[in-house]
Amino acid sequence: MRQIDPAFTGQPTNSKAHKAVDPAPTRWQYRMERLWLTPMFRAMIRTGIPSFGFVFLFTWYINDPVRIAAMIDWYEGAVSAVQDRPEFMVSLLRIEGASEDLQDDIQEALPIDLPLSQFRLDMGELRSLLVDLDPVLDAEVRVKSGGVLLLRVTERTPAVAWSYDDGIEILDATGQRVATLSDIESAGGLPLIAGEGAEKNVPEALTLIAAASPINDRLIGLARIGNRRWDVVLTGDQRIALPEDAPAAALDRALAMNAAKDVLARDVRVVDLRLPGRPILRLSQPARAELKRLQDLERLSLVNTEGTQ
Structure with missing residues (x-):
């Protein structure tokens, strides 16, 4: 015969035999749920x-x-495997805009050994090395298709030859050095400047050289005097001493005076224009001796004339 559950019969149940389940969470479960939130x-x-x-x-x-060490070797090997692929290799060097002597200097100055991956080329460093060369005004460095490293340089234009105690240098129009010479004959037809501070005043010197074009056939160069002013040095041991201020205007006055009175064709050693409005002509030693002789003769003639009277 089937037994009937006491809970359905209305009879009291035994708490030890059957305990009701509490649906509320335990304290630990509650804390964990709050913590998870x-x-x-x-x-x-x-x-x-x-x-x-x-x-x-x-x-x-x-x-x-x-x-x-193994990780570093693996990384370097992976990088090299990509960088050293044939399509990234530079095998030819082309130099444009440079003379033969400058090309030789460039090849000696650049620390590259072709063929070389273009990833290993520092374009900025290469350009800096090129610009540091005296004859180079500007430079462009880039890699062209076909593995060609192109170096396009702009050379400085020689303007004057500067003679100083340690030698002779070729300078451009800004006074930057272009080359060093062993003798003045190597300068060719470049104008000559000399003296302390001459290299720092090249633009002014070029202005004076251009102004002296009427006597260019007699022009030797310019001499810087006391790092303050210029002397125009001419053949025949002649000079035109220019003032510190407005030297070009003073030179124009000297040339106008020469055109009117042919001063430079005479036995004059220095045309001194340092005092504004008061040009001074300094005669050579023979001319001074001749002038003194004529003055003595004139005085003697005056004495004889007075004696006869």
Whole structure:
């Protein structure tokens, strides 16, 4: 015969035999649920702990020098495998805009040994090395298709030859050095400047040289005097002493005076224009002696004339 559950019969039940289940969570479960609702706790569980584990394992792995060396070798091998591919190799060097002597200087100055991967070329450093060369005004460095390293340079234009105690240098119009010479004959037809501070006043010197074009056939060069002013040096041991201020205007006055009175064709050693409005002509030693002789004769003639009277 089937037994009937006492709960359905209305009879009292035995609490030890059957205990009711409480649907509410336990205290531990409640605390865990509240903790899980905290954003910081969820972030720590989802991100912090995995990240910490990864960092710990990575630190443990790379703490071995052998593993580090292996990783470096693998990385360098992978990079080299890409950089040294044939399509990235530079095998030819082309130099444009440079003279033969400058081309030789460029090849000696550049620390490159072709063929070489273009990834191993420092274009900025190469350009700096080119611009540091005295004859180079500007430079362009780039790699062209076909593995050609193109160096396009702009040379400085020689303007004057500067003579100083240590030798002779060729300068451009700004006073920058272009080359060093062993003798003045190597300067060719370049105008000559000399004296302390002459190299720092090349633009003014070129202005004076251009103004002296009417006597260009007699022009030797310019001499800087006391690092303050210029002397125009001419053949025949003649000079035109220019003032410190407005030297070009003073030179124009000297040329006008020469055109009117042919001063430079006479036995004059220096045309001194340092005092505004008061040009002074300094005669050569023979001319001064001749002038003194004539003056003595004139005085003697006057004395004889007075004696006869």
